[in-house]
Amino acid sequence: MTNQQALIPPVIWAQRNTVVFVTICVEDCKTPNIKIEPEQIVFHGVAGLxxxxYELTIPLYAAVEPENSKTSIGGRYIEIVLQKPPSDTKYWPYLTKEKxxxxxxxxxxxxWKDEDDSEDESAAAGSVLGGDGNIDDMLSLMEGGGGGSTGSKIPNFGRDYNVPSDEDSDDEEMPDLDDIESDTAVND
Incomplete structure (x- = not known):
């Protein structure tokens, strides 16, 4: 490794009443060093071909519970779910302390869910997730996409378009190419 200057990775974030989602967008980061502290997130990693x-320190808008926060490392990103303290469920206007x-x-x-939508979501999360809508369930949905696979806790409300269906709108057989050529030769 050379003495190159560290880059700042792209970050996206969203929040709910009880959690804050932070996604660090780095591809193929094999051994990232992520430290979640009550007032900040510190990231260091080597990524890509x-x-x-990459290095980044994010001073958080408010305190979080590091022991209840979760991290998931994917091929193209690192997802962090920060747990807000139970006493502080108000929405943050910014991810960082500084405006x-x-x-x-x-x-x-x-x-992203608006503050008004989160009340409806917390009630629906318990019924859809089959439990109390805790952070482990949310994290498992983020990893698996929640697309209605066999082990998923979310029902598949729509159709899975990757699986062939028995009901096909084109049930007629296609004519052979020889038949088409002979028909056009007769019409000429």
Missing amino acids: QQKV KKYHWLKVDFKK
Whole structure:
């Protein structure tokens, strides 16, 4: 490894009443060093084919519970689910302490729920997840995508378009190419 300057990885975030989702977007980071502290997240890792060095310290808007927070390492990203203290479930206006716009930080609109929606979600989470909607269930849904596979806790409300169906709208057999050529020769 050379003495190259560390880069800042792209980060996206979202939140709910009880948790904050932070996704660090680095590809192929084999052994990341992630330290979740009550007031900050510290990340260091070497990633990609070029073995680029990434470092980042995020001073959090409010305190979290590191012992109840979870980390999941994927091929293209590292997902962190920060558990808010039970006494502090208000929404954060920013991920960081400073009211500053960072070029590397964006909102994850796929996971974002407004404060009003989270009340409905917490009631629905218990029924959909088959439990109390705890952080381990949320993390397992993020890893597996929650797409209605055999072991999934979320029912498959839609159809899985990757699995062939018995009911096909094109049930007629296609004519052979020889038949088509002979028909066009007769019509000419």
